[in-house]
Amino acid sequence: MTDPLDRALGAYYGLALGDALGMPTQSMSREDVVRCYGTLTGFVPAHPDNPISGGMPAGSVTDDTDQAVIVGRLIAEARGRIDPLRLAHELLDWEQKMKDKDSFDLLGPSTKAALDAVARGVPPHETGRTGTTNGAAMRVTPVGIACAPEPMDAFLDRVVESCQVTHDTNIGIAGAAAVAAAVSTGVSGGTLDESVAAAVNAARAGARRGHWVAGADIATRVAWAWDLVRGLPEAEALDRIVTLVGTSVASQESVPASFAVLSVADGDPWRAALLAANLGGDSDTIGAIAGAVAGSVTGLAALPTEDVQTLRTVNSLELEVLTEELLALR
């Protein structure tokens, strides 16, 4: 039996693992992933032609990990709360630093539009009213580490704070609630099945928050995607995820796709992250979500030690102190 700190570290480093494995294949079709890389079996550098990650060395994390660390730092500093305006300014500062480095790994579509509005002086409770893509789900893992999954209303309040400025919609919040609840349940010692059940429940409750935007139901699609690929051989499962579940930045596709790769990998963090990397599409975010949920259930001890060391070295990533601070808030 692992301890809560090991499971919380498993979530944070699992997120980074899935992000870095998917970094080179993001925004590519599945056919192009196969043509360019064959089958990915570990960290590789991004092909120079990749419009987002071209030139990034093997093992590099992307905006998913960077933003999840920013959210974690804000929660730790404010002892559990997130000030949406502060988060907006931290994200804008982060993007400026990426531009200064000539990086093309910049803010996603909902986040970009919302933060441009913040910069124009629109109040933060207005800026997220159309954000439905997966930017809130990809950065929400620290909320799952810092907050117990029950009572649901209090848990969702914290999830909504992390979403509001950019993704204050039924869809954006449902996607983030699914991921946060799965991680939180894993950190509490839950099994993979219990984490997935918690994700479905939280997504259903989260969809009653925020501004309503038309779109498929995340809770229903997470449960459906989990069953759709259960027990299938990997190649067939990847094909179904690409063609039926979808791998785009839409929360309704990439959040269920993350639970589908968890299902195929039976919760193994490394296998789940690799499967995501081989999908293409928003592979880094699908891998980050799947890796975080898997790692929260198995603990850091189940992640390959050498690869975690690579993540630390390549990205100067040290999550131990922050994770302990977040866990102390539970």
Ligand SMILES: [Mg+2]
């Ligand atoms: Mg990314």
